[in-house]
Amino acid sequence: MTAKLLSAAPVVDQFKRDLAERCQALKLKGFTPSMCVVLVGDNPASQSYIRNKRRICEEVGASFRLEHLPADIGRNEFLGHVKELNQDPGIHGIIVQLPVSEHLRNLDLPNLVHPAKDIDGFHGQNTQQLYAGTRDLSLLLPCTPKGIIHLLNFYGYNLKGSSVAVIGRSAIVGKPLSMLLTNLDATVTLAHSQTKDIREVTRQAEIVVAAVGKARFMDRSYFNSERRTVVIDVGMNSLNGKLTGDVDLDDVKDFVAAITPVPGGVGPMTVVTLIDNLISAVERTAKGMQ
Ligand code: NAP
Numbered sequence: 001m002t003a004k005l006l007s008a009a010p011v012v013d014q015f016k017r018d019l020a021e022r023c024q025a026l027k028l029k030g031f032t033p034s035m036c037v038v039l040v041g042d043n044p045a046s047q048s049y050i051r052n053k054r055r056i057c058e059e060v061g062a063s064f065r066l067e068h069l070p071a072d073i074g075r076n077e078f079l080g081h082v083k084e085l086n087q088d089p090g091i092h093g094i095i096v097q098l099p100v101s102e103h104l105r106n107l108d109l110p111n112l113v114h115p116a117k118d119i120d121g122f123h124g125q126n127t128q129q130l131y132a133g134t135r136d137l138s139l140l141l142p143c144t145p146k147g148i149i150h151l152l153n154f155y156g157y158n159l160k161g162s163s164v165a166v167i168g169r170s171a172i173v174g175k176p177l178s179m180l181l182t183n184l185d186a187t188v189t190l191a192h193s194q195t196k197d198i199r200e201v202t203r204q205a206e207i208v209v210a211a212v213g214k215a216r217f218m219d220r221s222y223f224n225s226e227r228r229t230v231v232i233d234v235g236m237n238s239l240n241g242k243l244t245g246d247v248d249l250d251d252v253k254d255f256v257a258a259i260t261p262v263p264g265g266v267g268p269m270t271v272v273t274l275i276d277n278l279i280s281a282v283e284r285t286a287k288g289m290q
Helices: 009-028 044-059 075-087 124-131 143-154 174-183 198-204 266-288
Strands: 034-040 063-069 093-096 163-167 187-191 207-210 230-233 237-239 242-244
Touching: 009 044, 009 143, 009 266, 034 044, 034 075, 044 063, 044 266, 063 075, 075 093, 093 266, 124 174, 143 174, 143 230, 143 266, 163 174, 163 198, 174 187, 187 198
Parallel strands: 034 063, 034 093, 163 187, 163 207, 207 230
Antiparallel strands: 237 242
């Protein structure tokens, strides 16, 4: 068996066509979808993520603005910028690009952006929908989990009743994903650094999501080739200067049925889902004003 590669490219192409149509429909109603990224300092990885966001935004016809603030900006001045954007009717989606400077990290960052403009889906009012059991992918939910569901749907994997192992319990990936999968009728095991035997969990699962943040953390010993496992590799690690996933693709490719590549898998799905959240946010505003 050689694993099928679950590339994001065809999913992203389909999404971009759909987003461009929705964007055009909004423009005809007088709304030009506009997002603003607030960047503090000059983190090179952040700059590269922002370039990708800008590119897709512009490709679908939405407008993009970067608010680039100095690394040593005062707390009040920083909060003032976000408040202004929250009140600006011309801006529909706001992202505070993480990481911010050390002295801003104890601010309540997930809840700074107004929930209706929170296209990252981190605000408590938006994540609360996950606890409440939502299955509605048009809500402003965290982008990486939502993007993973879109990718699995595109490739025709049935979540209802399937056993899924999610490795990693962060607030932006593992936890919201495990809730969304549960809401979509999967049976989820959420594992982390204190789990006694991760292999026991992953070898039983039909779908394994690796969100650990350690390059090539999972090799073939994590999989039972008879299970024909589908693997979603969320990891974006730098190894010898190369973007590398949490799963050792070369080692596992004959032991699993399908796997997302790194790069070209979950990463592009996250970005396109962010723009999907932007368009959804504007559609809600437009509806509210009719
Ligand atoms: P994170 O906040 O560092 O969380 C990592 C999780 O992995 C934690 O829950 C941790 O457990 C768990 N973990 C660490 N070592 C482990 C081990 N030896 N065995 C089992 N579990 C272990 O990371 P994150 O923000 O979720 O990101 C994870 C990876 O995904 C990173 O490489 C990140 O760059 C990438 N990422 C990619 C995208 C994308 O769009 N592709 C988006 C977001 C993140 P504890 O909780 O017990 O510490």
